[in-house]
Amino acid sequence: MPEGTLCNRKMVNEKEFLSALLADKQGKQYYAELNELDVDHKKLVDTLSKTLKSRTKTWLEICAHCGMCADSCFFYLANKKDPEQVPSYKIQSTLGRLVKAPHKADNAFMQYCMDTAWGKCTCCNRCGSYCPFGIDMGVMFSYLRGLLFSQGFVPWELKIGSGMHRIYQAQMDVTSEDWVETCEWMAEESEEEYPGLEIPIDKEGADIMYTVNAREPKHYPQDIAEAAMLFHIAGENWTVPSKGWEETSLAMFAGDWEACKMQVESVYAAMDRLKPKRMVVTECGHAYRATVIEGPYWAGLASGKTPVESLHYVEWVAEALRTGKLKIDPAKKIKEPVTYQDSCNYIRNAGLRDIPREIMSYIAEDFREMKPCKEHNFCCGGGGGMNGLGRYREQRNIGLKVKRDQILATGAKLVISPCHNCWDAIRDMEEVYRIGIRWSFLKPLLLDMVIVPEHLRAEE
Amino acid sequence: MAKKILIVDDDPNITSYLTEFFEDNGYATCAASDGREALDVAKKEKPDLITLDLEMPDEWGPRFYRRMSQDPEIKNTPVIVISGLSGNQYAIQKAVASISKPFDRDELIKIVRDAIGDGK
């Protein structure tokens, strides 16, 4: 059967296609067409032969079915230890079967793969840490997503998301002009409280180039203002690029490798153009992973590193506190019990686990770790794009229970969550389960606590 | 001499209805269709009671009431607010009463009688 108008193997490269997808309420037509979508077996076999390498093959082969991955997976725990949620089962019944007999893959099977890859896994990679062989099922699910995407079997919102990155080089329809305009607006608003505050655009040779998540200019511009205020107080020589300013990657969640490459290249191009000493990324986990950890490989950079040294926001905060660029007023430290959400993408998947502890030592008097924590922490429940997928909302809400229980066990009423996805997941968790907590990014909390140097204070 | 009621309302239907109603009950009447006009009429006619609409084309009810309160000769004239707008009872604090359109005739005439007695 031919491909559908909305659900097909075509890439979303034009605004018309994107608008048509957006107009389809909740993806109704899209999912109806999905049921008729056929599998391009020739292409599938071809893709596998080019991309399925020895590591994945070995992983699929050597699984000893020991079941140690089971308890490591929050979906397994949240779903009352349902055997079908065991990570090795999930991957073997999808990718495992697919690679053995790709020509047998039919629409029903591919949908099953899609529902597993996006509805039963957030690619948090926790299972990989607990498997005695180090088999990383999260990484394999990422790979599977890529295969599924190329065949057109991808959730509606992520098809849109990949289109956004292709067309706007950002996860939302925010153009360069919108971005620059918003920066100017936020600089104007903040100037009265912080005279001399600027948001320099395209300054060359700055110490820091700052990049963000598109939802900040679109819906939460105060976040940009807050970042500007903190850089200003810390006396940083910083800038934002007018192009290549967005470093998230719904394309990564979608499995659209081509769009992933395009997205990170736009940021690297900004680095090449403006030659900052370092790049700092806003409070977003997957953005850091996509742009800093995976990105260089997508873009084919031999060093495996970004052109310029890149920091997650928490690294910058820790450094600023350590060096005294930001000083905390002891009277304003957080006195109530507070806990910290260790996001998978910059803690477990990038090794920054000690940084949050350092930050908390400066800003909190009663810091309660979640159990488990650091690189052993569970996913917020909404990673891998799951927060935004209507089709799997129920499954996501069930998964949130694990995070809910972790937070309850700490006794804290405030959760610090320097990651847009985790922040959303915790907000949704509170909306569904009403356990009476508050949650926050780091920036607003820091602004309430830092001592503003004399020369920067507004006149009374 | 009959007690006199000044009817202030920009809707001619209401004005003629109230005029007839009050006259049937033995009161004399005069009318104005706007706050500005109403002040002139009030100063001239010195009514015993005023019924007051709130939203009118030029000068609104509360504004008229304010100017009325600044004129020593008429400032103590009892006022009944008759308005279709919700929240009207809070508009003029010192009004004798506020009633909403459509109003109950018996209720209105009782309020008038309580305020100024019978027509004659």
Next chain:
Amino acid sequence: MFKKILFATTASPACDHAARVAFDMAGRYQSDLSVLHVLGVPSRGFGQYVTDVRTGEQLVPDEDYVAWVKEEMKTTYAEQLKQCPGCTMEAVAGIPHTEILRFARKTDADLLILGGHTKDRENEGYTYRNMAGSTLQSVARSARCPVLVVSRPAASFWGGFSNIVLGTDFSKAAEHAFRFALSAARQLDCRLHLFHALDISGMHAGKVLEQDEIEDRLRDSLNTMRRKYVSQMKDFKNYEIDAWEGVPYVEIVKYAREKFADLIVMAHHTGSRDAENSALGSTMEQVVLRATCPVISVNHADKVSQDA
């Protein structure tokens, strides 16, 4: 004065009283009036979904949908539009206070009008309800132009301004508020009442002030008003000054009622950045809730005429 008004509305009965004031002002002062409705609040994660504020439905607001909402708005305000044909209607999706401020900046509004309060929003879902109260606080704090709030129907029955009360605590922000009030009084030919409420509510925990001391302070306040404000008024003579002791918001509301004020002007103050947490208890917010006339909050010097 009031050349470009932005009226932010829910386009529902909850904002009828604010609409009454907005359209009346536009007609009376020949202003360019823009009406903005934030039709939906972004819902899930990175999705393009918004939760429609009226229906609670989740949808992606495309061009057709926005056009339809604008048509609805024209129907809602059909009567008023007859008097105000040049008025423009706009509908956007987003976080209400962000979009209101963004639009105000874009249109260079010199007055923002907001109405209603959380009381009417029970059916609008968790997210929107949480936002409604903080919308007002966030907008009043960050707006570059004065913000006029009509929070009760009773506050909307004046039809124009002729008696302005300035509530002042002698702060820098109150200075901006004074200049605005004076400018309005001059241009619109109003009587200007300068009023200071001496706070004796919690002043000395347990200790009650002697009346002599209170009256000393009242006299000082009057002198401060003469020094700070009257001195700036030059040839403008249509004013009164007064100072009463009590709980500030109560005194302001009472004074305004007594003087038949049809406009109260005050300065907006805020401490915490977190609008959700700054308690609805500050003087300004209580006055907004309780006044029998519109209240204008002035925060920045930006749109306040310099030749006041």
